[in-house]
Amino acid sequence: MMVGMRDDEALTLDPEATRPAASSPPSGRAAETAGPEPSGTAAPQAAVAPWVRRLVVVALVLAAVNLRPAITSLGALLKEVRDGLGMSGTTAGLLTSVPAACFALFGFAAPRLARRHGPGAVVLAGMVAITAGLLLRPLAGTTPVFLAASALALAGIAVSNVLMPVIVKRYFPDRVGTVTGVYSMALSLGTAVAAAVTVPLTDAMGGSWRLGLGVWAILAAVAVIPWLPLARDRSATPVHRVRRPQPAAGEQGGDQAADRQDSGEHGSIVRSRTAWMLACFFGLQGTAAYVTMGWMPQIFRDAGISADKAGVLLAVTMVMGVPLSFVLPPLAARMRSQGPIVVVLGAFQIAGFAGLWAAPAAAPWIWALLLGVANCAFPLVLTMIGMRSRTGGGVVRLSAFAQSTGYLISIPGPILVGTLNQVSGGWGVPVALMLALVVPQVVCGVLAGRNRHIEDEL
Template identity: 85%
Template sequence: MMGTMRDDEPLTLDVATAPQAPPSPASDTGGPGPGPAPWVRRLVVVGLVLAAVNLRPAITSLGALLKEVRDGLGMSGTMAGLLTSVPAACFALFGFAAPRLARRHGPGAVVLAGMVAITAGLLLRPFAGATPVFLAASALALAGIAVSNVLMPVIVKRYFPDRVGTVTGVYSMALSLGTALAAAVTVPLTDAMGGSWRLGLGVWAALAAVAIVAWLPLARDRSASAARPVAVVTAGRAAGERTGTPHALAAGEHGSILRSRTAWMLACFFGLQGTAAYVTMGWMPQIFRDAGISAGQAGLLLAVTMVMGVPLSFVLPPLAARMRSQGPIVVVLGAFQVAGFAGLWAAPAAAPYLWALLLGIANCAFPLVLTMIGMRSRTGAGVVRLSAFAQSTGYLISIPGPILVGTLNQTSGGWGLPIALMIALVVPQVVCGVLAGRNRHIEDEL
């Protein structure tokens, strides 16, 4: 695993290709070689939580201070839109590299490197004197977020193959908590430190540094390397005969994922919900401020939106994991999204907390799609491929949205056209989510 890797080699991540019996609920073993020790699994949960807390403050802290950063660096509306699209661009670019890095060094080592990159980027960003330098420092932090984003579902599948929904809910809840925390306290912290947006953004590097400590002992851990493919009974075959044969698994590992309709629908759903999320995180505070709401209250409203993910991210993934199709959840979240954007369009200052609440519920499409990624493949290797493809392609899809919103706002002089665009995008988002939520596995399509 630590040697060189050819481009035509199958995408695997220490996953046994021979069929094995499914693991017993009472045991951490069940495949060739020992399973992870209980203390390792507990440490993985702590590491997942600390990593997840750091996957959004670099973005939402900037959203709360976007006006100050624009004034300080002399950004136009289009350039500010580009800045809000940098996360998606970095997530796409570096997300594609995550599987190869994980093959060579192990997912724990890559996540550790991601936490180091986040810390370094957040430390460097306050020293930027011009927009290009600020973008470069942001890109460094976002590169670390990108590889960690892709590998979170992989690590969950690797260490907790029988608890995908529950553990996904735990780290999704932590992600929402970190997002909300940065949105809520960035402005007050900035005011307390003299009003400098540079200090207000740079302080979040300390939180990322804490996560480095947790991932140091996990960087070399290989105790879950003998992850077992999940045996699945196929209709029409005799009881006990499984599709998880070497032939079926080889097809899933070697076949081009571009041929999977489910993978494409997941990527499109991921991209469209990501567009809405980044427009919300990057532009919603500005919409409220343009409506006459103070900077502090606008940051608090963004925190309300983000904090909704804390309880819902804990409830939604286990619920979705128990359903054969996740389409109904997709439709409900889409309805909340339309209602929230419609409120921002019609009267942003009339009921700002209601609009923030509705959009916060809609943003829970993110933990939902992460859960679906873990459910649409039978093996850990399949989840690696699907997570990298769906997230990286999805982030590519989401890049134009925030830029277009900033451009439309600058050219039209208001928020009517940008918000109308976001409402229109809910339709393809729901369609793709319903199709991605069908009870399918990518191995069957490859």
Template identity: 70%
Template sequence: MPDETQTQTPSESRAQPLPPRPAATDRTATAPGTRLSAVWITRLVMAAIVLAAVNLRPAITSLGALLEETRDGLQMSGSVAGVLTSVPPLCFAVFGIAAPRLARRFGPGAVVCAGMVAIAAGLLIRPFAGGTPGFLAASALALMGIAVSNVLMPVIVKRYFPDRVGSMTGLYSMALALGTAVAAAATVPMTEALGGSWRTGLAVWALVAVLAVLPWVALIRDRSPAAESERADAAAGSRQAPAPKITRSPTAWALACFFGLQATGAYITMGWMPQIFRDAGVSASTAGVLLAVTMVMGVPLAFVIPRLATRMKNQGPIVIALGLCGLTGYAGLFFAPAAGAWAWALLLGISNCAFPLALTMIGMRSRTGAGVVRLSAFAQSTGYLISIPGPLLVGVLYQHSGGWGLPIALMAGLLVPQIAVGVLAGRDRTIEDEAVVRN
């Protein structure tokens, strides 16, 4: 939003008519409860993005920290627990693909607001739902909210901060990593402080989600000219059909596979890494902190990697470097899980920063805003669909082999194709270029 409109005085506004767009950002529209100034809209959107990002992973990492207690409390087998760890990517694939259509119908802000409500409700209900089916259903509700927010957050950033996409994506990624890490580290100590019940330890994260609902409610209730203009622009942008057909683009498929394989590794890590350390003799609280170390690496790197990637024509070298860190970390888990636990957690945390890199490459592989929306929905939904079998297969291998050797070998093996498709996705080309070549 232009800075010069923010310094305009009321008398200047009356002295001469303003063009439609600057008038939409006039600071003099101040009807309480219905209109917000452009400055406050910007601040409110920033707060809404940060709070939403903080809530996009605690539903998963808090469960990972208390997976053993949850399994015992619900009498789950290892295979059923593997199904539980596969629910996040399944929900992200199924519901994420519907996000663009929902945004066209209701607006991106309203859909993200509903997503935050779903997260809060799901987190509150699932510990007390009674039995595994109810637990899975409530988890799916929370994950549905996460899924639509995952896809639409880049749209919100692009809409409100078109000239600061890199920095705002970094801020969003940092907040996401921070929420992930805090949930992993704090869940076990907080559970103990609240009486030791795993149900209370999981339910408390609903309070954080409730906080995230508030700024989104304020945004969708705002009826200032600026907000109405943003909603009109978003609706118009959503109706534009991009020229290239996504499914015919090799780059789109490479991005989807890269996103899927990195998501596989991330959700295996979030769901099973604390258990790997606990089975190696590490205490439950320390295992949670180790997962937090892995997740917290995304806080600084989520800001650095997107900026570095946008300065490079080819992002392949970053893909290779992150993959090598992951291979080293898995080798350490295989040979000395307890002795070098902190080093392996650190290396795997660096490797998991393929997520912000994938988001950055999605934005770089299309020239148009409409193309980015379609590419984001395709890459994330297809990618999460690809990632579904991974956590389930780890649970099955763990149960039937009686140890972590085979599961860790699988995790390391998946990094090899991840590096290969990541190098392909990192090439300096766009889906529009490929459409021209095919035509």
């Protein structure tokens, strides 16, 4: 029996870990129909008190609510912030790309930090970083200081975002789907509420964009409280690992061979075409999402729509993710190929951006609804990541590669949109660029949605 297990090993356990090392992966028809592994299978765990689980649910909901207001509240007040700090269009575009850059950079660090300190402690630190960043941002007198404070808040969002599913798996291995649904709903609601009420709150507090952005630090500070007792909680840590059989003569060591099989380490993941298609699809849909969150309110305002209404329109776009996040993943999991869903979402995206390009003020509610549906490519790509590997360890590798690479791909888009707006003096060229990017996004999504597994390609 293996002892001295690291805290994060529970995160990579999967049903394969209970099989002998000599077991071969599914083949034939079974391999073709293999889908995501049952989420309830995990190593034996120490008993978790009911009150601890209730506290974890509260902590997860409060954390999820705080994972997007730093972004969408800024989108609603971007014009005021630009005027107050004297930002150029390119710099403002850089600001809208900071979330993707932070998610890529600090997302890489989250697993290592969790191994060293435990997921609960890292999420606590993330909540503290969000609070500090949101408090410091309104105090900034220059653009670099504002960017630095924003990056601090976004770093906290990045590590927390990566580790939320980890916390769910540790404390609710038998209810992953249910708890993830609650967490996803809270995230979407936090996103939408921040977009809708930031401008009215700002007006109620005298019209200062600094107060309008800083008020969200209060909500983040509240989220710190339930994570304090969870930072050092180990009640959900698995108490043992399954014993590995001894290797036959000439084979690798039992633990080493089995660990390689369980983790899906059959070769460098950069050799997988499916992994690259997933990364590109993730990056291109992320580009559209960050342009929508960062620039759509400004497009509406430049078309003559009031700031209040522009914020509500962004909220409508974001709130569409609440119901669709529950519908799309199970639907996609039942399909052999997710390409048809990719095409449908791409059609909604084309229609939404075409409306913004041709006549943003003519039917703004329709354009907001269309882009809200299109933004649900995010839960779709997460579901596809879980379906493109046979093992839990393989999913971990694929998720890390696709998300980190995808976030890097999404960085230039919002910057380029801001630059094109400044150079051209309007939104026609930038929105035309977004329309053109839908084509490679759909192509990559269709290819990534084929019934493939990265182990076969490696």
